[in-house]
Amino acid sequence: MAELAKNSKVIIDNVDEKITSPWKEAWQSFCKNRLALVGLGIVIFFIFIAIITPLIAPYGFKEQELSKRLLAPSSEHWFGTDDFGRDIFSRVLYGARISLWVGFFSVLGSAVAGTFLGIVAGYYGRWVDAIISRIFDIMLAFPSILLAIAVVAILGPSLQNALIAIAVINIPNFGRLVRSKVLSVKQEEYIMAARAVGMKDQRILFHHILPNSVTPIIVQGTLAIATAIIEAAALGFLGMGAQAPTPEWGKMLADSKSYLVQAPWTLFFPGLAIMLTVLGFNLMGDGLRDVLDPKMKE
Template identity: 50%
Template sequence: MSSQQSQQDKEYLAEQSTKGSLFWNNFKEFYKRLAKNKTALIGGYLILFLIIVAIVGPYITTTDPSQVDYAVKLEGPSAEHWFGTDHHGRDIFTRIIHGLGITMIIGVASTILGGIVGILLGIISGYYGGRIDTIIMRFMDILLAFPGILLALALISILGASRQNVIIAIALFAVPTFARIVRGSTLSVKNLEYIDAMKALGASDIRIISLHILPNILSPIIVQGSVFIASAVLSASGLSFLGLGEQPPSPELGALLSDGRDFIWDAGHIAFFPGLFIMLIVLAFNVFGDGLRDALDPKMK
């Protein structure tokens, strides 16, 4: 019995080792294709750097982001205050470090939420077709008829200004984009022979969708998710800039940008540095998304 158990353990370890080796080989192949696009690679490293700063930064800064000191208000960048101070004497560098995580959380969370709903609707629409497809797609067309930022403004005006409502509002106009992409990919996959074979063998729709369709349409979903995060960050910052997102004294980047608009001529650094970080986030996700599109495209292999 013990020898049989030992043999089973060896087979299990060998199987896990094979899976790990296969994953590592696939990752190296993917990285080689991504590395051909130097701009996308730089964008990926920049995203990684911003994530690390957003996670670690608040724990290593010694200044309270909400600490007011009117004795040093509107000071320019210096050795003591790297990005200067605002009209309340608060350290802008510290506030940006704390606000970076808030802005990225809103962007990522709204993309994930909108992506989940959009993927679900897109797969149902593409797989079942018929009247279900017509109803879902016409509803998506209605959502696409409204500019995303206007739809978010209307929703937040109804629900009220808060971080949760901003995430919901941005996620809402992410849904039709994901749904249309997933529907198209599902239509191209569901008519393949191996899907017909699974149906003939009696596999359930849920099993076919979860194990055979969804894994084969992940590439466009990942690419769209990466690109949409940039749009979500820009929308979240825009809503905070208009006073409909994070509320003072939150250091969200859009709110920091709004704080500096009244001092753009006298103390331009207040608006410059938050705007710079918003630009870096959007640029990094956009160029990385373009690189992902090339790296994950089967025609490029």
């Protein structure tokens, strides 16, 4: 009995190792990519900063002192002040919260909607696929920023509406990606076997096809966050996103464009924050794609 228990434990351990090994191997491969680790470090840094902003920001993002407007960076104001005498360092910190919030939740919304539409189109095919695919094609026919502007123009300029617009314009990217994955997965033998035994479509979709389509969604989602942050900044710069006095990075750039020569620091630091955040997500996304995309391993 003791020998049988020992053998059973060995078998269970081997099974567990086989189950966890793909993700463990993916993490090990990811750690070998130095640029991907740099991107991960940048992303973690900005997330950490966004969480602890109220604890480390020396001033409130609304605090004004007109007697100190357009001051150069100093020990009192590390990033200088803007045209209302507000501390740029504090506003950049609070802006990290806003940009990451817009990036994460807009991509989450577009990923959920796009994944659902992509699964339905790829699995059922025929007229369902034709209708959904044509909707995607129409949306992709417009430049993304113009489509976002159109959505915000209909809903009204605000940060929340900018988030909705960004989520809407990214739906086709996820939808087409998931659709192509479903078209290949549904031809697998285990899917045909599930149909043969009478398994319902809902169970097949959400218990078999969706789990096998998660990998490209993760990669696309990481890269899409970087794009969403840029789009939110663009809408803010055009005055169609966050409204004053919200310290959104794109809005800060728009408010400071008149002081490019007189006070270049008012544009430099928000622009640097956008660049570093987008760079971090792009590097991390490229690393995930190299690790999780089978075609990159060939």
